[in-house]
Amino acid sequence: MTIFKQEIRSQKLALLIWSGAIGAFVAICVFLFPNLGKEADKASEMFSSMGSFSAAFGMDKLDIGTISGFYAVESGNILGIGGAFFAAIVGISALMKEEKERTASFLFMHPASRKRIISEKLVSTAVIIVLLNAVIFVFAVGSLAAIGEIGALKDIGLIHVAQMLLQLEIAGICFGISAYIKRAGIGIGIGIAAFLYFLNIVANMTSDAKALKYITPFGYTEGSDIISTHSIELKYLIPGMIFMTIGIVIGYIKYMKKDLSE
Secondary structure (H helix, E strand, C coil), X not given: CHHHHHHHHHCHHHHHHHHHHHHHHHHHHHHHHHHHHHHHHHHHHHXXXXXXXXXXXXXXXXXXXXXXXXXXXXXXXXXXXXXXXXXXXXHHHXXXXXXXXXXXXXXXCCCCCHHXXXXXXXXXXXXXXXXXXXXXXXXXXXXXXXXXCHHHHHHHHHHHHHHHHHHHHHHHHHHHHHXXXXXCHHHHHHHHHHHHHHHHHHHHHCHHHHHHHHCCHHHHHCHHHHHHHCCXXXXXXXXXXXXXXXXXXXXXXXXXXXCCCX
């Protein structure tokens, strides 16, 4: 498991910074909720009257006077965007960084097959994403407990699970792309995550584009749907997991045949 450990160590600082930053922003949003309570009715009325803008972010279907509705809009968006970008960066870096940094000889020093190398990199990517979400969830639970809203943890926990699945999907897609590139990967990864995010906004704004939710992983992380049904939409989740699997398989196939430059 030498390669696995090396991958974890190489992402340790980034993991600490991203999880701490996202977790802190999530907690700050939660701490703002008690002050909003007095103006909840006015805020909900304002958001519901903002037409397409409210629909784009799912605010037209949520009661932000409740902690779950408020969390889905404020903390959910921070977790969604921040987590997606981090997952994209980790996934797109997995199979390209040795060539980019000209450290491919490190891999050749180990008596390991390419299949094992890819597998350890894939597992390390998944573990890093799980650790990110574990840290953020600790921030969420702590802040909810501090304001006495721990009873809403079931729906909020589902939002976190959906966001972790989204991150795994984006990482899997970027993992496959990573096998084809040698540099400029971070920009590509962030671009993919941003593109998928905006696809969901378009899908929310017009019913004619609703089919886009089957393409973007943000379709099954919609807080309004999770809170109203107390579940994750399988009709959007299943295609997402298929896209993730395809990305991983493509990464394996390409990397097994790729000429690695040192």
